[in-house]
Structures are given as structure tokens and as C-alpha cells.
Amino acid sequence: MVTIRDVAKASGFSSSTVSIVLNDAPLARYIPPSTKTRIQQAAKKLGYRPNLFARSLRGKSNREVGVMVFDIADPFCTPILRGIQNSLFETSYLPILTDAHNERSRFLRYLEMLLDRRVEGLIILANWLFVDIDLLADLERNGVPTAMIGRELETDKISSVLVDNEAGGRFAMEHVISLGHKKIAVIRGPKTLGDSSPRWRGMQQAAKSAGVTLDPKLTLDVPESRNPLSGFDAGVVLTEELLRRRRAFTALVAFDDLTAFGAIRALEKNGVHVPTDCSVIGFDDIAQSALCTPALTTIRQPMQGMGAAAVSILLEAINLAQDNRRSAAVHQKMMPELIVRDSTKSLR
Amino acid sequence: MVTIRDVAKASGFSSSTVSIVLNDAPLARYIPPSTKTRIQQAAKKLGYRPNLFARSLRGKSNREVGVMVFDIADPFCTPILRGIQNSLFETSYLPILTDAHNERSRFLRYLEMLLDRRVEGLIILANWLFVDIDLLADLERNGVPTAMIGRELETDKISSVLVDNEAGGRFAMEHVISLGHKKIAVIRGPKTLGDSSPRWRGMQQAAKSAGVTLDPKLTLDVPESRNPLSGFDAGVVLTEELLRRRRAFTALVAFDDLTAFGAIRALEKNGVHVPTDCSVIGFDDIAQSALCTPALTTIRQPMQGMGAAAVSILLEAINLAQDNRRSAAVHQKMMPELIVRDSTKSLR
DNA sequence: TCCCGAAGTTCGATTTAAATG
DNA sequence: GCATTTAAATCGAACTTCGGG
Numbered sequence: 001m002v003t004i005r006d007v008a009k010a011s012g013f014s015s016s017t018v019s020i021v022l023n024d025a026p027l028a029r030y031i032p033p034s035t036k037t038r039i040q041q042a043a044k045k046l047g048y049r050p051n052l053f054a055r056s057l058r059g060k061s062n063r064e065v066g067v068m069v070f071d072i073a074d075p076f077c078t079p080i081l082r083g084i085q086n087s088l089f090e091t092s093y094l095p096i097l098t099d100a101h102n103e104r105s106r107f108l109r110y111l112e113m114l115l116d117r118r119v120e121g122l123i124i125l126a127n128w129l130f131v132d133i134d135l136l137a138d139l140e141r142n143g144v145p146t147a148m149i150g151r152e153l154e155t156d157k158i159s160s161v162l163v164d165n166e167a168g169g170r171f172a173m174e175h176v177i178s179l180g181h182k183k184i185a186v187i188r189g190p191k192t193l194g195d196s197s198p199r200w201r202g203m204q205q206a207a208k209s210a211g212v213t214l215d216p217k218l219t220l221d222v223p224e225s226r227n228p229l230s231g232f233d234a235g236v237v238l239t240e241e242l243l244r245r246r247r248a249f250t251a252l253v254a255f256d257d258l259t260a261f262g263a264i265r266a267l268e269k270n271g272v273h274v275p276t277d278c279s280v281i282g283f284d285d286i287a288q289s290a291l292c293t294p295a296l297t298t299i300r301q302p303m304q305g306m307g308a309a310a311v312s313i314l315l316e317a318i319n320l321a322q323d324n325r326r327s328a329a330v331h332q333k334m335m336p337e338l339i340v341r342d343s344t345k346s347l348r
Numbered sequence: 349m350v351t352i353r354d355v356a357k358a359s360g361f362s363s364s365t366v367s368i369v370l371n372d373a374p375l376a377r378y379i380p381p382s383t384k385t386r387i388q389q390a391a392k393k394l395g396y397r398p399n400l401f402a403r404s405l406r407g408k409s410n411r412e413v414g415v416m417v418f419d420i421a422d423p424f425c426t427p428i429l430r431g432i433q434n435s436l437f438e439t440s441y442l443p444i445l446t447d448a449h450n451e452r453s454r455f456l457r458y459l460e461m462l463l464d465r466r467v468e469g470l471i472i473l474a475n476w477l478f479v480d481i482d483l484l485a486d487l488e489r490n491g492v493p494t495a496m497i498g499r500e501l502e503t504d505k506i507s508s509v510l511v512d513n514e515a516g517g518r519f520a521m522e523h524v525i526s527l528g529h530k531k532i533a534v535i536r537g538p539k540t541l542g543d544s545s546p547r548w549r550g551m552q553q554a555a556k557s558a559g560v561t562l563d564p565k566l567t568l569d570v571p572e573s574r575n576p577l578s579g580f581d582a583g584v585v586l587t588e589e590l591l592r593r594r595r596a597f598t599a600l601v602a603f604d605d606l607t608a609f610g611a612i613r614a615l616e617k618n619g620v621h622v623p624t625d626c627s628v629i630g631f632d633d634i635a636q637s638a639l640c641t642p643a644l645t646t647i648r649q650p651m652q653g654m655g656a657a658a659v660s661i662l663l664e665a666i667n668l669a670q671d672n673r674r675s676a677a678v679h680q681k682m683m684p685e686l687i688v689r690d691s692t693k694s695l696r
Numbered sequence: 697t698c699c700c701g702a703a704g705t706t707c708g709a710t711t712t713a714a715a716t717g
Numbered sequence: 718g719c720a721t722t723t724a725a726a727t728c729g730a731a732c733t734t735c736g737g738g
Contacts (some may be wrong), residue, residue, distance in 0.1 A: 005729080016703075017700085017701055017702075018702075020732090023730090031699095032700080049463075049464055054707090054731085055729080057405055058732085059705050059707085059731070085446075091729080095445075099430070101433070130717090229639075258639065261639045265641045268642075277727080280701095288423075292609070292611045293613045295613075351708060353708080353709095364710080365710095365724095367709060368710090373710085373711085375711090378721060380720090383722090399707085399709070401708080405708080405709080405728050405729065406710050406711085465723065622706080
């Protein structure tokens with residue numbers, strides 16, 4: 001490996017001068033162009049690459065940001081990761097991605113690994129998992145600027161980026177009502193999940209202001225689970241339960257897209273065609289929602305945007321932290337968007 | 349931050365002794381247990397964590413493996429990543445994941461970043477992209493042990509892990525033929541993609557040995573594209589083209605699952621029901637294939653297994669490299685598996 | 697005094713060679 | 718010479734300080 005001393009030897013100057021020139025440090029003002037070019041050429045010819053470890057050891061920052069995902073197999077994750085990576089790419093920060101796999105032990109181990117690497121910031125992608133208090137305490141203590149996507153914390157030390165779930169719930173319900181539906185089934189999210197109740201609140205608001213009554217007998221909850229893909233199975237089971245109840249419904253508002261897929265599976269299996277006999281709407285707009293047949297009408301979370309927002313909040317906090325200033329936690333809510341496809345249909 | 353000197357001071361020994369004890373170095377044999385425990389207790393009490401940069405600077409290895417993905421949004425990626433992470437987790441190696449986003453410039457930039465960090469090994473997940481020669485030359489030169497998933501190289505310096513495409517093509521064709529289908533349409537992969545021709549070869553073998561003739565008029569190619577999700581659009585367009593040709597077919601073998609989804613979309617749109625009027629089979633078994641309705645019959649690539657295989661090949665090579673021994677490139681082919689679901693149906 | 701460049705120190709951990717009783 | 722322990726050199730880059738012209 002070629003070091004700064006090799007460049008010094010090759011160019012005929014000392015390693016200090018080489019360092020000053022190559023980093024364009026303040027002192028470089030005094031160094032004549034002839035020296036500079038000779039050094040630069042020598043560096044290029046030798047293929048000199050500064051040793052990151054030496055640099056990070058001496059200085060403080062290593063231009064790394066830790067990203068902790070709870071389950072990389074969750075389709076909700078990847079667009080957000082894309083957003084994070086795109087934003088970081090501009091800034092020459094490197095994301096160090098770890099996947100906790102919904103296991104507490106892995107979360108802790110990876111968190112340790114990230115802190116050991118002295119990452120300058122941390123982004124936590126709290127999809128689905130029911131993050132518990134202890135983990136958060138760990139996060140708070142370490143003092144590394146942290147942004148959380150998909151979940152808001154009571155603490156005001158950790159910033160957060162979420163979709164406006166209440167608006168999303170409202171949009172979904174308004175959409176099916178605007179299509180003329182009045183008998184509307186709802187599959188709500190797990191009670192323990194933060195997204196569930198605001199979405200439900202939004203739906204109730206929309207129903208109320210449209211004068212539609214939501215039948216409690218047509219409202220079910222997805223049970224708690226650690227597996228993000230379990231929403232599908234829950235959708236199947238709960239929809240079959242709804243069908244068994246023999247209360248007619250012409251539309252179904254699902255907690256998320258996976259639940260909606262499960263609902264569609266159950267409906268079709270029981271001879272109820274989507275959207276002819278029953279409209280179905282999801283939430284998230286994961287990639288596959290556009291690819292299934294019928295394509296799923298859904299509420300889109302601006303996932304790439306959420307990733308980008310988390311990065312910009314984080315970079316801000318990192319900059320402040322470098323000046324030893326505290327940054328107040330930012331809590332950003334992003335507006336979702338109704339995406340109309342083929343799984344919902346006007347009643348008339 | 350607490351350093352080794354702090355531990356030395358607190359325990360009353362020198363930093364050398366502390367280092368020897370905490371790392372259980374050879375010299376630790378001569379150190380009496382009483383000293384050891386005192387040092388260990390001091391370290392624990394202070395919460396000492398060795399500085400990775402200092403350690404990596406002095407030593408050689410940093411226990412990092414670079415993982416380059418061409419498109420993290422490709423559903424084909426995530427199960428493989430899961431496999432990689434699971435295997436690495438056991439070994440205390442940390443994967444540094446980068447997403448080239450199918451852009452040459454990003455690939456090069458991230459590759460540089462990874463080499464700058466002196467990663468001990470490299471896994472390249474060559475999904476879909478048409479890797480070109482120059483990039484490979486770069487890889488060869490750097491001397492870092494490298495394993496490639498999803499593509500085999502002419503070079504014998506870079507190991508590879510792939511699915512046995514020929515077997516997969518055979519399985520797919522054998523399946524539809526076993527269901528009694530004789531008029532079989534095929535959407536082949538892009539000519540420039542390495543997977544395409546062996547799959548096609550396998551299909552031809554299966555057809556031939558079953559005495560079924562594949563009509564060239566019912567065989568189309570997906571055009572080249574950088575976007576892994578474009579397979580869907582291609583599936584739609586090509587299937588519509590097939591329907592326009594007015595040659596009856598009762599089964600369609602698609603290049604991959606996304607193409608199959610596109611085909612299903614086009615078929616249903618034209619009133620051809622799957623699987624009642626036409627069976628469709630895909631390839632890959634990405635997560636969503638089980639969730640769509642009808643659930644997709646497909647050929648499963650053992651994706652987690654492929655990730656794990658790449659890791660074990662890589663670790664082997666890393667170990668050899670540490671002893672300054674060369675390792676011959678390993679080329680591993682993994683057997684796919686037929687997964688029968690609801691998109692294929694017996695003719696009778 | 698002003699340039700220009702070099703020498704030397706620092707970061708934290710590891711390891712060699714040496715010192716102590 | 719033995720068992721224990723440690724001072725000092727090392728890794729590579731960055732930065733402070735110092736000296737010569």
C-alpha cells in the first residue's frame with residue numbers, strides 16, 4: 001500500500017508538505033504551484049489513497065452514517081433505503097446498513113458495532129416492529145444524532161419522520177365513499193402499532209363527515225406479530241371471518257397493502273370478485289401493488305422522500321453536533337397520496 | 349471516550365499489559381490470574397471499547413466485507429441479502445452494503461469507497477445488470493477476494509454462485525407439459541442477459557424429450573433494459589403481441605416472475621383467465637409471488653442459500669489470503685425448485 | 697518580516713525488545 | 718535465568734511549531 005511518505009519520497013518533499021497540498025489545507029496558500037503540481041503528479045502516478053483508519057484516528061469524523069433496518073425483506077423498506085442512499089451519495093457519506101431481522105439481540109449487537117465504528121449519525125427504520133423502551137434508552141444515551149423513520153417517540157432527543165397516518169386514513173375512506181360505497185368493512189392494524197389508531201381516526205372522520213356509519217361488526221383488527229409479511233395471512237383470515245358474518249359489504253379498507261392482498265385472496269377464493277363485487281384499498285403503495293392483477297388502489301407513502309427527509313434532518317444535527325451545539329429533535333409528518341388503480345370501482 | 353490508557357491507569361498496570369490481557373495475546377500466558385481479573389474488571393467498570401480505527405491502523409484486518417448490489421429495489425435482492433447477513437452475523441464480520449442503482453458511476457464510486465475501507469472481501473450481487481468488462485477488470489486488479497452472485501465470469505479469479513438455469517428452464521417446461529399443455533408460449537429473457545439462454549436451452553430439452561414442439565411464433569424475447577422492474581412492462585407488451593398473433597396457446601412460460609405478472613395482467617385484460625384459460629409459470633419465486641391472486645407457480649431460486657454460499661466461499665478465500673495463499677475461484681451452481689401454486693392448471 | 701518547507705507531535709492500540717526484582 | 722511487567726517503536730495521516738533564507 002502506498003503511503004503519504006512514498007509520495008513524499010517520490011516528489012522530493014516532506015510528508016507534511018504532501019499532506020498540506022493534497023488536502024488543500026490553509027497553509028497550502030504559501031506553497032508555490034510548481035511544488036503543488038509535482039506533488040499531485042507523484043500522488044497520481046503512485047495511485048496514492050489516504051488511509052481512512054489513520055485519518056479517522058487522528059481526526060474525528062469518518063463520514064459514516066449507520067442505518068438500522070428492522071427487516072430488509074419488508075417491501076416497505078427498500079424505497080426508503082433508496083431515498084437514504086440517494087441523499088447520502090451526494091454528500092460523500094457512506095451508509096452502513098444493518099438488518100436487525102426483528103430480533104432484539106441483533107439490534108443490540110449491530111447497534112454496538114455501529115457505535116464502535118463511531119458513526120456520526122444513525123437512522124432507524126422502524127417498520128412494523130414494536131420497538132421497546134429499553135432499546136430507545138440505549139439510543140438516547142449514546143449521544144449520536146438519530147433520526148427515526150416510521151415511528152414517533154415520546155423523547156424529544158430523537159427526530160422522526162412519519163407519514164400523516166390520519167390524513168391517509170381519511171383519504172382512503174373518502175375515496176371509497178366517493179365511489180358510492182356505504183357498507184364498508186375495515187381491517188385495522190395491530191393495536192400495539194403506532195400507525196393503527198391515527199389511520200382509524202382518519203377513517204372515522206371521513207365517514208362521519210360524509211354521513212356514513214361504519215358497522216362495528218365489519219371492523220376487525222390485525223393481531224400483533226413480529227413478522228412484517230404476516231399482514232397477508234391476517235388479511236386472509238380476517239376477510240374470511242368477515243364473509244362468515246354474512247353482513248354485506250361492497251368495499252374493504254385494509255390496514256396496508258399486504259393486508260389488502262390477503263383480503264383479495266380470500267374474497268376471490270369465496271367467489272367475490274375484486275373490484276366487481278367488492279372494492280379493496282390498501283395503504284403504503286409498495287412496489288408490487290402496481291404489478292398485481294387487479295392493480296391495487298392504495299394510499300402512497302412518500303417513501304423515498306421520507307428517506308431523504310431523514311437524511312437532511314440528520315445531516316443538520318451532525319453539523320450542529322460538530323460545533324458542539326445541541327439540536328432540537330425535529331418531527332416531520334409527510335403527506336400521503338391517493339393512488340387510484342383497478343381494485344376499487346364505482347358502485348353504480 | 350475511554351482509552352486503553354484509562355484502563356491502565358485505573359487498574360494500575362501499563363497499557364501494554366492491558367492490551368495483552370484483553371486480547372488474550374500469547375504473552376498472556378505469563379500473566380497471573382490476579383492481574384487479569386483486575387484489568388478485566390477495570391475495563392468493564394469504565395466501559396472500555398477499543399478504538400477500531402487505531403486497531404485497524406496497526407493490524408491488517410478490519411472485519412468488514414463489502415456488498416455491492418445493483419439495485420436494492422429488485423425483489424430478487426433482499427432474500428439474498430438476508431442470507432448474506434445471516435451468515436456474516438455468525439462470524440462477526442460486518443457487511444458494508446452499497447447500492448449501485450444500476451449506474452456505472454455509482455458502481456465505481458462505491459467500489460472505491462469500499463476499497464478505501466480495506467474491506468477484506470467483496471460480494472457482488474449482479475442482478476439483472478449487464479456488467480461490462482471494464483468493471484470486472486477493476487475488480488480483478490484490486491486483489492480483494494471477490495464472489496459474484498447471479499452471474500458467472502470468464503475469469504477464474506472471481507468466484508461465482510448461480511442457480512442452475514438450465515435445470516430451472518427444464519423444470520418449468522416439464523411442469524406445464526405434465527399438466528397436458530402442448531401449445532406453449534415462451535417469453536425468453538433479454539439476449540444480453542446470461543440467464544436467458546441456459547433457461548431456454550432447458551425448456552427446449554424438456555419439450556424435445558416430451559415430444560412437444562415449441563412454435564417459434566409463440567416465442568418472444570424481453571428487450572434489454574437497465575431497470576429490473578421493466579420485466580413487468582415487457583411481460584404486458586409481449587403477451588399482448590402474442591394474443592394479437594391469434595395462435596392459440598394454453599400455457600405461458602415466462603422468463604421471470606415479473607414478466608409473469610405482466611403476462612397475467614395482459615391476459616386478464618383481454619379476458620383470458622389465469623389459470624382457467626391459460627396457465628402461467630414464472631421464475632425466481634420473489635416474495636410477492638406467493639401473495640398475488642392467483643398465487644404464482646414458479647421456479648424457486650434458493651436465494652438465501654445463494655447468499656450463504658457466497659459468504660462461505662468468500663470467507664474461505666479471505667482465510668487463504670491472510671496466509672498469503674492464492675485461492676482458486678469456485679463456481680457453484682445451485683439447484684432450483686418447482687413451486688406449484690395457483691397460476692397453472694391441468695388441461696383436463 | 698515574509699515565505700516555504702521540514703521536523704516533530706498526536707490519535708489509540710499492538711507488539712517487540714528490554715527491564716525489574 | 719525466570720516470571721512479570723513495561724517502555725518504546727509502529728501504523729498513516731494531520732496539524733502545530735519551528736527554522737532557514
